[in-house]
Amino acid sequence: MSVVLVTGGGRGIGRGIALRLARDGHDIALVDVNAEGIESVAAEVREIGAKATTFVTDVGDRDQVFAAVDHAHEALGGFDVIINNAGIAQVAPIDDVRPADVAKIWSVNVDGVLWGIQAAAAKFQALGQSGKIINASSIAGHDGFALLGVYSATKFAVRALTQAAAKEYAAHGITVNAYCPGVVGTDMWVDIDKRFAELTGAAEGETYDKYVGGIALGRAQTPEDVAAFVSYLAGPDSDYMTGQAVLIDGGLVYR
Template sequence: MTNSKVALVTGAGQGIGRAIALKLAADGFDIAVADLSFQQEKGEGVVREIEALGRKAVFVTADVSSKDEITAAVDTAAEKLGSFDVIVNNAGIAQVKPISEITGEELDKIFRINVNSVVFGIQAAVAKFDELGVKGRIINAASIAAIQGFPILGAYSASKFAVRGITQAAAQELAPKGHTVNAYAPGIVGTGMWDLIDERLSEINGKPRGQNLQENVDSIALGRIEKPEDVAGVVSFFASDNAGYVTGQVLLVDGGMLYN
């Protein structure tokens, strides 16, 4: 066994997940970079970035909508890196569509990826924490859409409200074991997800590409679009000793859009 702490980050091949993985590595964690198989090349690139920081890392393939695959990813992380202390249930998708047009298949898909994955990640992490005798940290991806529902993002908002509820319930259930459960709630982050949202909003409301994004950015008190590193800083806090007495919280990291 190693004395180093180990974190697994889902959806870590790019975007917010990559920034989280690199920040936790800089904090001294060894990292399991988890993502879909078609993201393996990007994921292995993140592994190399982490190794350049002097930490150990491994890429693990995981479809987060599959409980078996998340469990296997956690097992692999613990086996190859020597411990298991933190899971960041980061992977997720957006879905931009009016409520009247959402299909059952689309609802099923977004809940499998954004909600079921969080439950499965919690279950797999807790089993490993308990096996290893670790008081672990569970950190989930919420959103400003977990605090306020947004038009044309109804299914996405519903999925993130669900993450918020799961985070609060799990925190209460797992507190007697010493495990903490928290979530981060980003706003308008400059990643591929918001490129997709902007494109779909343009198709729906006819505004030129980029205008919907800019209008949202204009509503941010701090006056700039969010960077993945802004989110990673909050995750770093939740994973640190400084957050040992914090559980069941959903922390907005949105530059001043919502006030909760």
């Protein structure tokens, strides 16, 4: 069994990824700023039959991320994959964005990924082994969306980090890829929809329905849809793939 660390593992896509990878036979280290969420998911992982451990971490803090990786290795007896999944959304017109807004979302969505890349690569190299780094980008990392300008910028940045890290770590046998979800039926999209309603006057649910209506496969995405692709990235079938940020959105953004 391999050991996988999932940041933002307490709910939504992170929970879906953790449960799928546990079913695949991986042991799971769950990292989140919310202790209650990851403890609940850890119980679900153990019910599946995999080992689980938890570590409360602000992914924007480099030292905490390195400590989380050390904890995963010590608690589960190995370290093979990191899923830099933690992220937050921010809906605002560009005119309204202020330094504190940028600092907050950048800390989680970009710094958190960067520290996760560094910590995982350092651990893989210290152990003298290959490994996999998997980052959360978005359809907003391929298209900039109105009222999601800074959020989109963070997700474009994740794509850049993914490409650069893939080139830097390839010689060490470390692959780096990203997954780019679309409109996922999670609490994050509930919050995005409410904020769009406040800014545009749309009824609650209208923005969500508009975006879902543009999906070729005709339905909103589930965390399980995302987790199925992450399962591929975390497994041996993706060993020859690196530096990619793949759209998994049901047919909404095309590249």
